[in-house]
Amino acid sequence: MFIAADASLFALLFFQFSRDRSSQSVVFDEGQQHLAVLLGTVNTLVLVTSSWLMASAVRSLQRNAVPTGMRLIAGTAALGLVFAAVKIIEYVLALRSGHTVSTSPFFMYYFVITGIHLVHLMIGVVVVVVVGWRLRAGIRKPLDRTVLECGTVYWHLVDLLWMFIFPMLYLAR
Amino acid sequence: MTKNESQLARLCAWAVALYFIPFGIGWGLLGRMIPPYPASMPAEELAQIYRDNASTLRIGFALAAFATTFFFMWSIGLFRVMLATERGGKILSYTVLVGGVLTGADLMFSCFFWLTAAFRPEQDPALIQLLYDLGWMWLDLAFGVAMLYMIGFGVIALRDTREKPLFPKWLAWIGIWLAMEFLLELIMPYFRSGPFSWSGLFNFWVPFFPPATWMVIVSVYMYKAAKRLNDEYESELARRVEETTTG
Numbered sequence: 108m109f110i111a112a113d114a115s116l117f118a119l120l121f122f123q124f125s126r127d128r129s130s131q132s133v134v135f136d137e138g139q140q141h142l143a144v145l146l147g148t149v150n151t152l153v154l155v156t157s158s159w160l161m162a163s164a165v166r167s168l169q170r171n172a173v174p175t176g177m178r179l180i181a182g183t184a185a186l187g188l189v190f191a192a193v194k195i196i197e198y199v200l201a202l203r204s205g206h207t208v209s210t211s212p213f214f215m216y217y218f219v220i221t222g223i224h225l226v227h228l229m230i231g232v233v234v235v236v237v238v239g240w241r242l243r244a245g246i247r248k249p250l251d252r253t254v255l256e257c258g259t260v261y262w263h264l265v266d267l268l269w270m271f272i273f274p275m276l277y278l279a280r
Numbered sequence: 281m282t283k284n285e286s287q288l289a290r291l292c293a294w295a296v297a298l299y300f301i302p303f304g305i306g307w308g309l310l311g312r313m314i315p316p317y318p319a320s321m322p323a324e325e326l327a328q329i330y331r332d333n334a335s336t337l338r339i340g341f342a343l344a345a346f347a348t349t350f351f352f353m354w355s356i357g358l359f360r361v362m363l364a365t366e367r368g369g370k371i372l373s374y375t376v377l378v379g380g381v382l383t384g385a386d387l388m389f390s391c392f393f394w395l396t397a398a399f400r401p402e403q404d405p406a407l408i409q410l411l412y413d414l415g416w417m418w419l420d421l422a423f424g425v426a427m428l429y430m431i432g433f434g435v436i437a438l439r440d441t442r443e444k445p446l447f448p449k450w451l452a453w454i455g456i457w458l459a460m461e462f463l464l465e466l467i468m469p470y471f472r473s474g475p476f477s478w479s480g481l482f483n484f485w486v487p488f489f490p491p492a493t494w495m496v497i498v499s500v501y502m503y504k505a506a507k508r509l510n511d512e513y514e515s516e517l518a519r520r521v522e523e524t525t526t527g
Contacts, residue, residue, distance in 0.1 A: 120482075208470055215474060219467060 117268055120223070121275060124216045135213045139277065141206060142217070146197050147277045150190050151269065157186035158266040161235065161259050168255060173245040180239035183262065187232040194225055217276055224268055231265045234258050281364055286510035292357020293503035295350040296496060302347035303387070310340025311394060316416070318479045319472035326412060327405030330397055337398035345391040348384045354499070355380025355429070361502050364509045365446050366436045373436065379429025382422070390419035416478045417469065423462035423487070430459035430491070433498070446505040451497060458491045 164179035198218070208218045238258035246252055281289065308314040312333065317326055330337060359377035366373045393415035397408045437445065437452035464482050471477040478484060 208467075212474065215471075215476070219476060223464075 117223075117271070120216075120220055121271060124220065124275065137211075137213070139213065141201070141204065142277050143197050143200060144277050146193055146200075147273055150193050151273050153186050153190045153193070154266045154269050157183045157190070158263055160186065161262050165255060165259050168242060168246055171245050173243070176245075177239060177243060180235060180242075184232050184235045184239070187228060187235065190228060191225060191232075194221065220272055220276065224265070224272055227268070228265050231262050234261055281360070281506065281509035281513050283510055283514075285360065286506045286513075289357045289360050289506035289509075290503050292353050292360075293499045293506065295353040295357065296499040299347050299350035299354060300492070300496070303344050303351075306340045306343030306345075306347060307391065310336045311344060311391075312337065312340075313394075315484060316479045317412070319413070319416070319477050323405035323409035327401060327408040330401035330408050334398050334401050338395065341391040341395035341398065345388050345395065348388040348391075351384035351387065352381055354495075355384060357506075358429075358433070358498070358502055361446075361505050361509065362433060362436050365440055365505065367439050367441060372432045375432035376429045376436070379425050379427070379432060382425035383429060386419060386422040386425060390415045393418065420465045420468050420478055420483065420487075423465045426491070427459040427462055430455045430494075434459070446508060447498070447501050451494070451501065455494055455498070458487075458494055461490075462487050 160179045161183045164176045164183065167173075167176035167179060201214075201217075206214050208215050235258060238254055241254055242251055246255070312329070317329070355377060358380060359373055362373040362376045363370060393411045397411035397415075401408060433447075434452040434456035437447035437455075438449060440446055464476070465487060467476055468478055468483045471480070473480075475481040476483055
């Protein structure tokens, strides 16, 4: 329920972005030129890999291969932190070249949407770590299963959102 | 919950209407806040509007400030119902009380800035604008207190282990999510126009209207809960009387 609601906020953000974009396409296209598409692509790969690791972690824990599961969860969290680091580098690069949240409507959306996504990602990293901690002895109760599922679904949401954000901001003309 | 308490709690549930209707008319209509004038409006223009409409603005904000009295009543009633709903220790119920009352205070005090601007609108337009800005900074950035009572409510409702919970789980989750949406207000001070400014989609329409609707739905369940809690109390009382007389 919560995840559905969260997704709908992002849907609203994307909708508003699209509306503004279609009315000011020149400004938006111009702004887009300044984005580091390479870094964005790297981040996409990082996040997709982390989702795959998380899914593998779930499978491992279901088979009671706990040490493997723990390593995979640690990997997921680590990749999450890598994403954050790359994002921060991107922000610094943008700010250094004089683009801030008030430079243009495009940059407003860029910073706000990726910023909100980054916050969700940082929460996600914490969630993944907490899930890993809670399941360090494997799945022992039905509640453990729920916790694992919910944590994984949240992480996949973070990934899925980026799958929309990346093309929308970085690629679409 | 005793019959007397239950009746008072139900009255408090009704207070939501006594809050919304005068507040909606006073703040929204007479106060010309739905939608608000954008932060990008020049001071001269804003001051002119305040000069032209001083009478209605004055009564609007005065009425709106008074209407928040019923918000307080509602919060107190909600608190009492949550006390009976909460499993275990009662800290979350107190959080609901404090959060609710402070949210009412936030609403009330912000009206005083706009009221003051309407009181003496012939003064320097820059001052009118300052008061207008102050009201919005105050109203929007105190959102943390609303988060307190909405999340407190949500957690209590989620932890209710009754077969038929007093409040539905979806209501709890929606409240928690709406509370999290308020965090977008954090970036409001950066914008004088656009969807993230105080008059924009994400920092006006989204944080005000869905939560208002949610409050009304909560009030309906609050009313029913007060009734049920009294029934629970009465049947428990009857059971104990029977036990002692037949034991």
